Amino acid sequence: MLKGLGIAALGLLVLVYPLLDHNNAHVDFLTNAGAFILLALGLNIVVGFAGLLDLGYAAFFAIGSYSFALLSSQQFEIHIPFWVMLFLASAIAAIFGILLGAPTLRLRGDYLAIVTLGFGEIVPQTFLNLSQWTNGPNGISSLDQPSFFGRAFGFSATPYYYVIIALIAIAILLASNLQNSRLGRAWMAIREDELAARHMGVNTTTTKLAAFALGASFSGMAGCVYAAKLDLVSPDQFQFNVSVLVLSMLVLGGMGNIVGVIVGSFILSFINSFLLPQSTALAQSVGLHLDFTNYRFMLYGFILVAMMLFRPEGLIPSRQRKAEFKEAMKDPHLASQEQEEYEERPGLTV
Amino acid sequence: MTFFKLTDVRKAFGGLVAVNDLSFEIVPGSIVAMIGPNGAGKSTVFNLITGIYTPTNGRIELEGQTINGLRTDKVTALGIARTFQNIRLFAFMSALDNVMTGRHSRMHCQLFESLLHTPRQRKEEKIVRERARELLRFVDLERDADNYARNLPYGHQRRLEIARALASDPKLLLLDEPAAGMNPKEKEDLIKLIRRIRDTGVTVFLIEHDMNLVMNVSERVTVLDHGEKICEGLPVEVRNDERVIEAYLGRAEGAA
Numbered sequence: 001m002l003k004g005l006g007i008a009a010l011g012l013l014v015l016v017y018p019l020l021d022h023n024n025a026h027v028d029f030l031t032n033a034g035a036f037i038l039l040a041l042g043l044n045i046v047v048g049f050a051g052l053l054d055l056g057y058a059a060f061f062a063i064g065s066y067s068f069a070l071l072s073s074q075q076f077e078i079h080i081p082f083w084v085m086l087f088l089a090s091a092i093a094a095i096f097g098i099l100l101g102a103p104t105l106r107l108r109g110d111y112l113a114i115v116t117l118g119f120g121e122i123v124p125q126t127f128l129n130l131s132q133w134t135n136g137p138n139g140i141s142s143l144d145q146p147s148f149f150g151r152a153f154g155f156s157a158t159p160y161y162y163v164i165i166a167l168i169a170i171a172i173l174l175a176s177n178l179q180n181s182r183l184g185r186a187w188m189a190i191r192e193d194e195l196a197a198r199h200m201g202v203n204t205t206t207t208k209l210a211a212f213a214l215g216a217s218f219s220g221m222a223g224c225v226y227a228a229k230l231d232l233v234s235p236d237q238f239q240f241n242v243s244v245l246v247l248s249m250l251v252l253g254g255m256g257n258i259v260g261v262i263v264g265s266f267i268l269s270f271i272n273s274f275l276l277p278q279s280t281a282l283a284q285s286v287g288l289h290l291d292f293t294n295y296r297f298m299l300y301g302f303i304l305v306a307m308m309l310f311r312p313e314g315l316i317p318s319r320q321r322k323a324e325f326k327e328a329m330k331d332p333h334l335a336s337q338e339q340e341e342y343e344e345r346p347g348l349t350v
Numbered sequence: 351m352t353f354f355k356l357t358d359v360r361k362a363f364g365g366l367v368a369v370n371d372l373s374f375e376i377v378p379g380s381i382v383a384m385i386g387p388n389g390a391g392k393s394t395v396f397n398l399i400t401g402i403y404t405p406t407n408g409r410i411e412l413e414g415q416t417i418n419g420l421r422t423d424k425v426t427a428l429g430i431a432r433t434f435q436n437i438r439l440f441a442f443m444s445a446l447d448n449v450m451t452g453r454h455s456r457m458h459c460q461l462f463e464s465l466l467h468t469p470r471q472r473k474e475e476k477i478v479r480e481r482a483r484e485l486l487r488f489v490d491l492e493r494d495a496d497n498y499a500r501n502l503p504y505g506h507q508r509r510l511e512i513a514r515a516l517a518s519d520p521k522l523l524l525l526d527e528p529a530a531g532m533n534p535k536e537k538e539d540l541i542k543l544i545r546r547i548r549d550t551g552v553t554v555f556l557i558e559h560d561m562n563l564v565m566n567v568s569e570r571v572t573v574l575d576h577g578e579k580i581c582e583g584l585p586v587e588v589r590n591d592e593r594v595i596e597a598y599l600g601r602a603e604g605a606a
Contacts, residue, residue: 177464178464181463182457183459183461188440188443193438199400199426202423214465320498
């Protein structure tokens with residue numbers, strides 16, 4: 001009851017926030033944070049639910065952004081409406097999710113991470129080098145402005161804010177639906193024991209590809225909105241640090257738990273785009289020449305190390321993670337040994 | 351048409367022949383066992399049946415259909431389920447979720463129904479949950495439904511694995527050393543459980559080291575040594591077979 005009221009109050013606050021706070025910079029910050037929440041929810045499907053460590057997730061963000069920039073701008077004189085592009089961008093990202101997933105199906109753990117990391121590097125490089133289409137390092141600007149029933153979005157962040165909020169709401173619904181479904185259980189089963197999952201009749205190929213595709217589609221959608229709002233895409237927006245940032249959001253919040261992921265994502269966005277620039281501005285206003293934004297990665301590092309030391313399961317972990325870490329803490333050797341056994345055994349012991 | 355049949359099945363890992371031209375049949379509705387010393391190739395036979403390995407030669411048939419080389423999930427869908435020698439439950443999923451996952455091959459809900467929780471999906475989910483509870487009751491684990499598989503006592507984990515395998519409505523159930531690590535009381539319960547499973551129409555094929563259990567529960571016994579079938583017959587026949595005694599205990603002195 002109390003929890004329900006709390007959620008309702010929070011929902012209401014989220015909905016009316018732009019009416020209360022007329023500072024466009026604040027709404028702009030919240031919109032960007034929202035895009036990252038969407039990214040984190042998508043990555044959570046791949047890493048949290050299915051247990052497939054993906055270090056190149058920014059690639060799908062890039063693919064979503066570039067899809068919009070190429071198909072809804074002066075670039076090729078193609079002007080597909082924003083609302084159509086939302087779905088098209090996520091579909092394109094999903095297809096690339098499958099293309100990336102396909103060659104990695106036999107890999108797990110470290111090996112999977114390295115291959116996805118490679119993919120994360122290849123995609124922005126490709127956009128950089130296909131300069132005849134993408135203007136290379138300059139990127140693509142003057143994208144089409146979205147409009148809603150004939151009214152253009154304009155330069156205010158507020159319309160984008162509402163689009164992102166709606167997408168997050170849908171993403172939360174879909175992700176929690178997935179968790180309690182045949183597919184969600186199949187993902188968990190693969191995460192726990194892939195061989196046993198196969199014996200339950202789980203087609204591990206299609207099940208893993210579904211995770212990659214769905215995760216990528218959330219990211220593609222976020223990319224589309226982000227590009228439209230920024231009115232610019234360039235290859236340097238999608239570097240490795242974006243993949244790491246989103247993964248850190250999961251680690252901080254609690255992998256596999258939707259609420260945890262949202263909280264973790266919001267905290268890191270808040271530090272990254274609000275706290276550090278604001279405190280820099282404050283320092284400079286009192287005559288100190290300090291730029292706190294330069295210490296961003298150091299701060300992330302501190303946070304992650306502190307998390308590993310004090311709360312490795314994340315701020316708001318899923319019930320499963322919590323139990324897993326509790327078990328691992330009791331006997332760290334046991335946990336690591338078991339992991340090895342699972343990874344190095346191609347079949348069963350004869 | 352025979353229910354289940356292996357014909358000249360051979361599996362070689364490089365130069366090592368783990369299973370050597372093995373042939374036998376299983377009659378539907380029976381309880382049969384395979385025994386043999388360590389390393390005789392028993393688990394390899396299970397892995398060949400469930401598609402973990404592909405036979406180098408020979409044929410495995412279920413109800414007239416050749417199944418060797420099929421993917422594991424397809425073998426399960428055709429009606430063969432198994433448990434594992436070293437328990438392989440989904441450790442951090444509840445007992446109920448473990449059994450529900452076991453039902454995967456009999457569920458129809460696709461990606462979009464899972465995403466949107468359509469009425470059809472909800473209905474199926476409800477039926478599967480009911481069925482999973484029924485199976486937990488069947489193996490006497492209903493009170494453990496919400497506990498993580500990891501937190502169950504060892505004997506319960508063994509039974510949960512059986513319930514999970516039964517969730518796919520198998521025609522043939524493969525039990526890989528189901529009594530391993532059990533105390534006499536648990537073994538007794540296991541024998542009853544295996545019989546109850548057979549009474550529901552499921553054919554049971556087990557690998558076991560516990561001779562007492564094998565002789566007690568199975569109707570036919572196949573003995574494997576160095577990947578070869580050295581004897582097959584009724585438990586009492588097998589027990590008195592010289593080759594079997596030899597395989598287990600070595601050759602009697604002076605007999606050479």
